[in-house]
Amino acid sequence: MTKIKSLDELRKRKEQLEHRMEIRDKSDHPESLVQIKVAMATCGIASGARTVMNALVEKIKKEKVPAIVTQTGCMGYCYAEPTVEVKKPGQDPIVFSYVDVKKAEEIIDKYILNNELLDGILPANYQTI
Amino acid sequence: MYKMQLLVCGGTGCRASASAKIVEKLNESLKAHGLDEDAQVVTTGCFGFCEKGPIVKVIPDNTFYTEVQPEDAEEIVAEHILKGRKVGRLLYENPETQEHVSDSKHMGFYQKQMRIALKNCGVIDPENIDEYIARDGYSALAQVISDLTPQQAIDLLKQSGLRGRGGAGFPTGLKWEITSKFTSDQKYVVCNADEGDPGAFMDRSILEGDPNAVIEAMAICGYCIGANKGLIYIRAEYPLAIRRLRIAIQQARDYGLLGDNILGTDFSFDMELRYGAGAFVCGEETALIASMEGNRGEPRVKPPFPAEDGYLHKPTVVNNVETFANVPVIFLKGPEWFSSIGTEKSKGTKVFALAGKINNVGLIEVPMGITLREIIYEIGGGIKNGKKFKAVQTGGPSGGCLTEKHLDTPIDFDSLVAAGSMMGSGGMIVMDEDDCMVSIAKFYLEFIVEESCGKCTPCRVGNKRMLEILEKICKGKGSMEDLDHLRNFANVIKDTALCGLGQTSPNPVLSTLDNFYDEYLAHVKDKKCYAKKCKDLATYTIIPEVCTGCTVCAKNCPVEAITGERRQPHFINQDKCIRCGVCYTKCKFNAILVQ
Ligand SMILES: Cc1cc2nc3c(=O)[nH]c(=O)nc-3n(C[C@H](O)[C@H](O)[C@H](O)COP(=O)(O)O)c2cc1C
Ligand code: SF4
Ligand code: SF4
Ligand code: SF4
Ligand code: FES
Numbered sequence A: 001m002t003k004i005k006s007l008d009e010l011r012k013r014k015e016q017l018e019h020r021m022e023i024r025d026k027s028d029h030p031e032s033l034v035q036i037k038v039a040m041a042t043c044g045i046a047s048g049a050r051t052v053m054n055a056l057v058e059k060i061k062k063e064k065v066p067a068i069v070t071q072t073g074c075m076g077y078c079y080a081e082p083t084v085e086v087k088k089p090g091q092d093p094i095v096f097s098y099v100d101v102k103k104a105e106e107i108i109d110k111y112i113l114n115n116e117l118l119d120g121i122l123p124a125n126y127q128t129i
Numbered sequence B: 001m002y003k004m005q006l007l008v009c010g011g012t013g014c015r016a017s018a019s020a021k022i023v024e025k026l027n028e029s030l031k032a033h034g035l036d037e038d039a040q041v042v043t044t045g046c047f048g049f050c051e052k053g054p055i056v057k058v059i060p061d062n063t064f065y066t067e068v069q070p071e072d073a074e075e076i077v078a079e080h081i082l083k084g085r086k087v088g089r090l091l092y093e094n095p096e097t098q099e100h101v102s103d104s105k106h107m108g109f110y111q112k113q114m115r116i117a118l119k120n121c122g123v124i125d126p127e128n129i130d131e132y133i134a135r136d137g138y139s140a141l142a143q144v145i146s147d148l149t150p151q152q153a154i155d156l157l158k159q160s161g162l163r164g165r166g167g168a169g170f171p172t173g174l175k176w177e178i179t180s181k182f183t184s185d186q187k188y189v190v191c192n193a194d195e196g197d198p199g200a201f202m203d204r205s206i207l208e209g210d211p212n213a214v215i216e217a218m219a220i221c222g223y224c225i226g227a228n229k230g231l232i233y234i235r236a237e238y239p240l241a242i243r244r245l246r247i248a249i250q251q252a253r254d255y256g257l258l259g260d261n262i263l264g265t266d267f268s269f270d271m272e273l274r275y276g277a278g279a280f281v282c283g284e285e286t287a288l289i290a291s292m293e294g295n296r297g298e299p300r301v302k303p304p305f306p307a308e309d310g311y312l313h314k315p316t317v318v319n320n321v322e323t324f325a326n327v328p329v330i331f332l333k334g335p336e337w338f339s340s341i342g343t344e345k346s347k348g349t350k351v352f353a354l355a356g357k358i359n360n361v362g363l364i365e366v367p368m369g370i371t372l373r374e375i376i377y378e379i380g381g382g383i384k385n386g387k388k389f390k391a392v393q394t395g396g397p398s399g400g401c402l403t404e405k406h407l408d409t410p411i412d413f414d415s416l417v418a419a420g421s422m423m424g425s426g427g428m429i430v431m432d433e434d435d436c437m438v439s440i441a442k443f444y445l446e447f448i449v450e451e452s453c454g455k456c457t458p459c460r461v462g463n464k465r466m467l468e469i470l471e472k473i474c475k476g477k478g479s480m481e482d483l484d485h486l487r488n489f490a491n492v493i494k495d496t497a498l499c500g501l502g503q504t505s506p507n508p509v510l511s512t513l514d515n516f517y518d519e520y521l522a523h524v525k526d527k528k529c530y531a532k533k534c535k536d537l538a539t540y541t542i543i544p545e546v547c548t549g550c551t552v553c554a555k556n557c558p559v560e561a562i563t564g565e566r567r568q569p570h571f572i573n574q575d576k577c578i579r580c581g582v583c584y585t586k587c588k589f590n591a592i593l594v595q
Helices: A007-027 A042-046 A049-062 A101-114 B019-032 B070-083 B129-134 B139-147 B150-160 B172-181 B202-209 B211-225 B239-254 B285-292 B321-333 B335-339 B372-379 B413-418 B437-451 B457-474 B480-496 B500-504 B507-515 B517-526 B552-556 B582-586
Strands: A034-039 A067-072 A084-087 A094-096 B004-009 B039-044 B056-059 B063-065 B188-193 B229-235 B270-276 B316-320 B349-356 B362-367 B389-394 B400-403 B427-432 B540-542 B592-594
Touching: A007 A067, A007 B004, A007 B056, A007 B129, A007 B139, A034 A049, A049 A067, A049 A101, A084 A101, A094 A101, B004 B019, B004 B070, B019 B039, B019 B070, B056 B070, B063 B070, B129 B211, B129 B239, B139 B211, B139 B321, B150 B172, B150 B211, B150 B321, B150 B335, B172 B211, B172 B316, B188 B202, B188 B211, B188 B285, B188 B321, B202 B211, B202 B239, B202 B321, B202 B349, B211 B229, B211 B239, B211 B316, B211 B321, B229 B239, B229 B285, B239 B270, B270 B285, B285 B316, B316 B321, B321 B335, B349 B372, B349 B389, B362 B372, B372 B389, B389 B437, B400 B507, B437 B457, B437 B507, B437 B517, B457 B480, B457 B500, B457 B517, B480 B500, B480 B507, B480 B517, B507 B517, B552 B582, B582 B592
Parallel strands: A034 A067, B004 B039, B188 B229, B188 B316, B229 B270, B349 B427
Antiparallel strands: A034 A084, A084 A094, B004 B056, B056 B063, B349 B362, B389 B400, B389 B427, B540 B592
16 A cells, blocks of 8 residues: 555545445435436336446546436336436426436436426326335 | 445454454455455445444445345345346345345435545445545544644634533633643643443544544644644554554554654654453542552542643543544534534534334434434434333433433433433433333442442442432332432532532432322332333233143242142132243243233
8 A cells, every 4th residue: 555645645645535425415306406216126227227327326426416317116117117216406307218328418418407398208197015 | 447336344343243253255356256346345334334234335226235244245236236236135124114235325314314434434344444445534633733823723622512422511712721721841631432332432433434534633632722642542442443542543644644743743742551340439620640650549529620630630621422423524624514513502412322122223423403303203213113112311320311201302402401411421311111210220229339439428328328318219118218218319419529520420210200100109009110111010810711831830930839730720829929921921821911
């Protein structure tokens, strides 16, 4: 291990290490973040939900979007998988259907960051635990 | 890249029940499902919910799994991590509604808590200093030694209003200032990790869950008072805390955060551990110092205080573990932030070990000024089995009981003293209608008699006499005069004992006399213990209508006090009965009545 020799070096080290704690820091105050849920039941996984989730996580990290991505079980929209639910703080959740990597990026760029609505919104008609 | 993390509690409570094995199994399952790039397993310190351990928390969705067994690992991975379906049967169950709670943000246990001293416990891996640094660790030390003079740093700490968490609540900044004013070739920073109060385990949890916070704070203290050496006095019964401290100290040295010329400044600081044998009196600061010097762990008269004449007669700051754990974050967030929390004279939070007849037992951290009602009914989830609340004991052997009438009193250092109790180290034991307050007082006095060092007469002899009186009362042989004697003894011991142990030892007796005089009267006059705890005061009778005449009780009675024909109601001869209670536990038909 190399020694840390100044306040600046400590700050740099902290920046390099921050990502380790990112999920934990964010999960501390989920209500103040955009919560994105990817349906990951068998139907969702079969239709590429994992790739979509990876894309979302990647982009959120890269662009420092104040959001957390979690997975849920089947949302009951198997015909429209992969589906992604987005809940902004203080707003009702919105569900997007047939999400692929491109659409996932649009959700972040347009809906989350700029409040524009996209096609493919499903009526939210279910309860999650 | 990790999308999820599985935080597995590696505190003493959960490790005892196989948390290391759970980590292993989780890792195996993740690999088997090809998810080891998606989810990471991290071993953390205590979540405070040890009673329901081992705990596994999945983030970012904050799913809180309780009583997890190694066999459950595969299901957690296959269902939750792979398919996003929470494993219902492992979720925490609300004791009132019996419903599963999906995440820790919705658990009453956590909603009213505010975590400052415990902020990293259950969050970071305590054996990895990088995780501490990633959460701003050592930034406070760096700022203090690079940008502030010792006096400036002390002033900030004084402004924060932090008071010692080891029991007496002495202002920490002032203690540091006094010590800084003495000139000496050598000074010491001592961390008191003796934690002798039965039922308290917050210091252990902090050291196990976030050892670096204490190390960083001790270094800051060293800079402020002009000491370059720290000592942690820890009881040898805390092997896991000792191990984590050793690892943390070594990692801090490797990074140059302990040692010579820390972060390129002139400030040097290092520390070592000293082991205690677990005597309660060795938690008293002068006894602790004597014990570290290799002498008998006996207190001495103060003044002089350790600030002037401490370890090896050098100026020494002695602070409690939890006190130190508050220090770094005060420098990071500022004294105004800290002093905005709590009451006028008690700032910040306090960690309590909540125990007894309550639904959620565990380690909690709450802002000063919270009420007992909030702690018991919201965080604690109410009294077990729907019983009636009777009292809360705080402050352990030095404290007293709070009752119904104190439920809405804001709790802080001063309000507890005003109510005849004290903060102590933060034990909080909830009692219900089935607890006998005379027996409770007796329990603490037994502890005191056992732990008194014997140096001064009032404590050594006086407490023994008090205990004898309480034993008499519990046997139904007490008189009204005995109650007066108790009070007299208590007052004399309070005034004349040499150290805090003796001075506070009558508190459990005095406060139960004050708040539950009726119960003493019932024991003395009616010879009754209505809580049915004092065996000698119970009478055992058989309800003839219920008794089936199975003869089990008669066979088990050690003194042959029970007679009766097979298949006929049995009878207890009260003159022979020694009230051992065996018949009551053996009867399968609930035919024995205890009164
Ligand atoms: C009998 C007795 C036992 C004590 N035990 C402890 C203990 O286990 N831990 C502790 O921090 N302080 C204990 N104290 C208080 C210490 O003497 C001292 O006041 C404290 O460590 C100072 O730290 P603080 O200002 O941070 O609270 C005890 C005091 C007495 C009289
Ligand atoms: S009060 Fe008790 S523990 Fe303290 S010095 Fe006297 S005998 Fe020892
Ligand atoms: S054990 Fe119970 S039922 Fe059996 S004889 Fe004794 S009192 Fe009666
Ligand atoms: S309490 Fe003990 S001594 Fe008395 S009758 Fe029952 S078994 Fe016998
Ligand atoms: S030791 Fe695991 S929750 Fe306390």
